[in-house]
Amino acid sequence: xxxxxxxxxxxxxxxxxxxxxxxxxxxxxxxxxxxxxxxxxxxxxxxxxxxxxxxxxxxxxxxxxxxxxxxxxxxxxxxxxxxxxxxxxxxxxxxxxxxxxxxxxxxxxxxxxxxxxxxxxxxxxxxxxxxxxxxxxxxxxxxxxxxxxxxxxxxxxxxxxxxxxxxxxxxxxxxxxxxxxxxxxxxxxxxxxxxxxxxxxxxxxxxxxxxxxxxxxxxxxxxxxxxxxxxxxxxxxxxxxxxxxxxxxxxxxxxxxxxxxxxxxxxxxxxxxxxxxxxxxxxxxxxxxxxxxxxxxxxxxxxxxxxxxxxxxxxxxxxxxxxxxxxxxxxxxxxxxxxxxxxxxxxxxxxxxxxxxxxxxxxxxxxxxxxxxxxxxxxxxxxxxxxxxxxxxxxxxxxxxxxxxxxxxxxxxxxxxxxxxxxxxxxxxxxxxxxxxxxxxxxxxxxxxxxxxxxxxxxxxxxxxxxxx
Numbered sequence: 153x154x155x156x157x158x159x160x161x162x163x164x165x166x167x168x169x170x171x172x173x174x175x176x177x178x179x180x181x182x183x184x185x186x187x188x189x190x191x192x193x194x195x196x197x198x199x200x201x202x203x204x205x206x207x208x209x210x211x212x213x214x215x216x217x218x219x220x221x222x223x224x225x226x227x228x229x230x231x232x233x234x235x236x237x238x239x240x241x242x243x244x245x246x247x248x249x250x251x252x253x254x255x256x257x258x259x260x261x262x263x264x265x266x267x268x269x270x271x272x273x274x275x276x277x278x279x280x281x282x283x284x285x286x287x288x289x290x291x292x293x294x295x296x297x298x299x300x301x302x303x304x305x306x307x308x309x310x311x312x313x314x315x316x317x318x319x320x321x322x323x324x325x326x327x328x329x330x331x332x333x334x335x336x337x338x339x340x341x342x343x344x345x346x347x348x349x350x351x352x353x354x355x356x357x358x359x360x361x362x363x364x365x366x367x368x369x370x371x372x373x374x375x376x377x378x379x380x381x382x383x384x385x386x387x388x389x390x391x392x393x394x395x396x397x398x399x400x401x402x403x404x405x406x407x408x409x410x411x412x413x414x415x416x417x418x419x420x421x422x423x424x425x426x427x428x429x430x431x432x433x434x435x436x437x438x439x440x441x442x443x444x445x446x447x448x449x450x451x452x453x454x455x456x457x458x459x460x461x462x463x464x465x466x467x468x469x470x471x472x473x474x475x476x477x478x479x480x481x482x483x484x485x486x487x488x489x490x491x492x493x494x495x496x497x498x499x500x501x502x503x504x505x506x507x508x509x510x511x512x513x514x515x516x517x518x519x520x521x522x523x524x525x526x527x528x529x530x531x532x533x534x535x536x537x538x539x540x541x542x543x544x545x546x547x548x549x550x551x552x553x554x555x556x557x558x559x560x561x562x563x564x565x566x567x568x569x570x571x572x573x574x575x576x577x578x579x580x581x582x583x584x585x586x587x588x589x590x591x592x593x594x595x596x597x598x599x600x601x602x603x604x605x606x607x608x609x610x611x612x613x614x615x616x617x618x619x620x621x
Contacts, residue, residue, distance in 0.1 A: 158184065161253065162204055166219065170302050171319040173509075174577065178209035182216070185354050188276035190265040197254075198225040199262040200244055201279070201366065203321065203354050206580060216357055219365055220321045222256035222266075233259055257305050257317060260514065263295040267309055270369055272346050279352035279366070286334055287347045287369075289313045303509055314348060314372035318506075320364060326365040329519045331483060331505040334426040342419050343502055344370040373501060379490035380578020382408060383536035383563070390559055391552055405559075406566040408500075409533070410494055413570025415500040416529070420484070421520040421574070423588040428485040430519050434477065440474035444592045452594045453600045456593065457613065464620025465591050472588040479585065485510075488525040489532035510596075514534070525587035526571065526579040531597065533563045534615055542608045591619045 159181045166172045166179075182205040191199040201222045208215040224233070225243060229252050236258035243251045256262035268274070270280040271291060281591045293310040295579055307315045318326060332346040347369040354362045386405035432440070448465055452458045460466075484509030486493065507516035537560035541552060572578030597612035 157239065157241040161241060162202075162221065163256070164292050165221070165238045166204070166206070169319075170351045171304060171318060171502070172219070173303075174206060174353070175209060177363070179206045180209070181205070182207045182357075184221075187352050190262075190269065190274075190276075190438050191376065196225075196227050196502075197230075197261055198251075198488070199223070199256050199265055199292055201256075201352070203352075205357070206321075208613045218321050218354075220317065220319055222262065222317070224252040224254045224256035224259040224262040226254065227251065230259075232252060236602060238324050252448045252547045254493055257307060258297055260294050263307055263309075263315075264292075266307075266315060266350070266367075267293065267295070269350065279350065281348060281350050283348040284333075284346055287313065297486070303506075308372045308374075311374045312372055314344070314370050315367055316370070321364050321366060322513045322529075323364040325517075326368070327483075327486070329368045330517065331364050331423065331427065332368065332370060336424060338383040338426050340426070340488055341420045342415050342422070342500070343505075344373065346370050373494045376501065377495040379412065379493035379495060379500075379537065380486075380532075381407075382495055383490050383533070384540065386428075387537055387556065387559060388538060388553055406562050408495065409563040409566035410570035411569035412529075413572075414574045415502065415570075416488075416525065417571045417574035419502050420482070424480075424522075428519065429480065431481040432479050432481050432521075437476055437479070438473050441469040444469045444472075444588065447592065448595055451556070451599045454599050455609075457484070457602075457609070458598055458616065461616050461620035465595065465616065467621065468584075468587045468591040468619060471584045475584045479521055481521055481579040483517070483523050484520050485525045485528075486520070488528040490536060491530070491532075520587070521585060523579055523582055524589045527593055529567060530564050530590060531612075532558045532585075532617065533567070536560070538611045538614070539564075539608065541583075541609060580581050587619060590615070594619060 162181050163179075164186060169468060185203040185205070187203065188196060189199045189200045191197065200221070200471075204219045204221050206219060208217075208219045221238075222240065222548070225246060227249065233254040235360040236255040238253040240250060240252050242248050267289070268291065270283050271287065271289075272281075274281045289309055289312060293299065293308040295309050295314075295315075298306045298308060301316075304319050305317045307317070309315065316328070327344070329349050331344060333349075334340075335343050336346040349368045350365050350366045351363050351364045353361050358558055383405055396582060399574050445466060448458075448462060448469070452462050486501065486508065492502060492504050494503055537556040538553075542555060568579050572581075594612045598609060598616060601609040601612060
């Protein structure tokens with residue numbers, strides 16, 4: 153049971169968080185399951201993780217999510233943590249005294265326990281820290297919450313260790329940890345080095361207990377810049393010199409796109425080498441095409457602007473079902489775009505292997521074609537090229553639109569060429585498969601923009617027109 157004051161406090165706290173996926177939906181707190189204390193008995197702040205189960209009213213009473221909420225309990229108000237306040241209540245597990253409760257990830261005394269847990273290989277009855285090798289970090293290194301992430305919360309200790317805390321949690325392995333662990337055990341590059349992870353055991357809605365991952369510790373790329381920022385800097389340079397072609401501008405990005413394509417192919421090769429693989433035949437490809445058609449039908453109903461192109465888009469899925477007899481499948485990134493690539497002094501590094509946030513958890517680790525990742529990156533180049541135009545009405549927009557399309561095509565080609573040099577075959581040689589995956593992604597983007605950023609809907613609609621033929 154959850155106390156009324158605790159329920160109200162957690163409900164209000166969740167509604168305020170960027171990582172809470174239930175914004176705009178009516179929900180109730182069904183339960184708050186506490187894990188073992190991370191702090192010593194009698195110590196303040198008292199620190200533990202609560203796993204909060206949320207039930208949504210629009211799911212016929214069956215839609216549930218479990219959120220990880222690390223809490224820091226204080227015996228008096230902590231003014232420096234006012235921005236991270238959760239609520240106040242009387243906590244029976246702390247003697248029934250009034251406590252002031254805060255988001256523990258903003259409390260440096262609490263986050264020190266998360267670092268010490270890994271360094272000391274701490275194991276509790278229902279949670280455990282798993283360390284891989286040695287970690288060069290001081291025990292007293294303080295933490296800093298990073299602000300860019302939306303679906304999780306990440307902390308950096310000093311300059312070298314990143315802790316990603318998964319906010320919405322599930323039983324089973326998190327794909328991000330699964331991929332990083334395989335790479336770490338085989339000394340692969342191109343991703344962050346994994347230092348360890350934290351997992352726990354808790355009951356599901358039916359009371360069945362199982363384990364799931366709560367967080368992962370890895371390298372922090374302190375001097376890196378993400379691909380999106382680098383790409384849009386190049387596009388700004390192009391817009392500033394609108395009479396020049398993309399290859400004539402000082403900030404030409406094609407070389408980086410080529411190198412990113414090569415790195416992506418290396419990562420795909422390592423995932424195929426060290427993680428499960430398979431092959432899809434006619435039955436699986438028929439199911440893939442059918443799922444794409446279903447998403448298209450739902451999208452047309454949601455956004456009528458797609459209707460004029462629906463026939464041409466379905467052709468892409470029909471060609472997939474008709475023309476591709478079989479194909480190899482493997483672990484892939486699943487949510488690949490420029491923001492998931494970090495340019496370091498040592499080259500490109502790929503991050504965040506959790507998969508597409510909109511997909512069901514059980515589908516996140518499903519084997520798929522690496523061409524899906526390629527299609528995602530190609531769509532990202534389109535967004536980088538055009539998004540600055542979406543927010544501005546300029547007299548020279550027609551000329552800039554032409555230059556933007558030229559920039560996108562130049563970088564799409566460079567990426568595919570770099571990929572092909574490593575993989576042995578250019579992704580564009582899989583034309584039918586690439587068109588189907590890119591079409592599926594563009595249709596998704598149209599619906600997303602219609603719901604969240606209507607001014608940007610022209611970006612994916614332009615791709616839809618092109619892909620519909």
